[in-house]
Amino acid sequence: MNHSLRTPLSRARGLGSAKHGVGHFIQQRATAIFLAVLLPWFALSILLGTDGSYDSVMGWMKHPVNAAGTALLVLTGLFHMRLGMQVVIEDYVTGAVARTVSLLANTAIPAILAVIAILSVAKVFVGA
C-alpha cells in the first residue's frame, strides 16, 4: 500500500524505490528457468527431428507439441530479452530523450517480433 502522495516516478528521481524492482527481478528469473528448458528442447528437437528441409520442418511444426513449444519459446524469450535489454538501457543510456526512445523501442521491437512469429507459427500449424 502506497500512502504517499508522491508518484513512483518522483520517488525514483529522488533515488527512492519505484517499487517495480522485485517484480522485474522475479520475472527475469522465472522466464530464465523456462528458457533453460525450452531453448535446448527446441534446438535438439529441430536438429535431431528434421533434416532442415522445407518438408521436414513443416512436418515438425504441424505437430501440436512442437507448434506450442515454439510459440512458448518465442514469447518467453522475447519477454526475457526485453527485461534484460531494459536494464542495459537504464545502465548506459543517460540522456532523457535517448533513454525514453530506447525504452519505447525496447517495448515495441519484442512486441512486433512476437506478433509476427506467433502468426507465422499459427499459419504453419493451421495449414493456411
Place this chain on the structure above:
Amino acid sequence: MAGPQANDKRPLSPHLQVWRWHVTMATSIFHRASGVALYLGAMVLTAWVVALASGPAAYADFMSFLMSPLCLLILFGITAAACYHLANGIRHLAWDAGKGFDPKVSTATGWATIVAGAVGAVLVFALAFLA
C-alpha cells in the same frame, strides 16, 4: 527514467578502466554482451519462422542466404552466445539460490561457462552439418 544521474560526469559501472581483468568480471560482461547479441538471434529466429510460413520458395531463399559464409559466421556467434548465456544463466540462478559464491568455485564455474559456450556452439554446428 532519466534522473539526477543524467548529468553526472562520474564513470558508469562497470568501471572497466580501473578494474583488473579477471574471469568472474569477464563472465559478467560476456553475459550482458551475449544477451544483447541474442536480440539479433531473436530476429533471425522470427525471420526463419516467417520464411517457413511463406512457402517453399521463400524458405529456400532464406536458407541459402543463411548458409552464406558471412551469415554462417554470425550464426555461429549467435549460437555461441546462446550456449554461453544459458550456461552462465544457470550459474546466476545458483547464485540467486545462495550457492557458488566461494571465489575458487565462482572462478572455476566462470571458466566452465566460457568452455560451455564454445563447446556448445561446436556441438550444435556438428549436429546441424555433420549428422
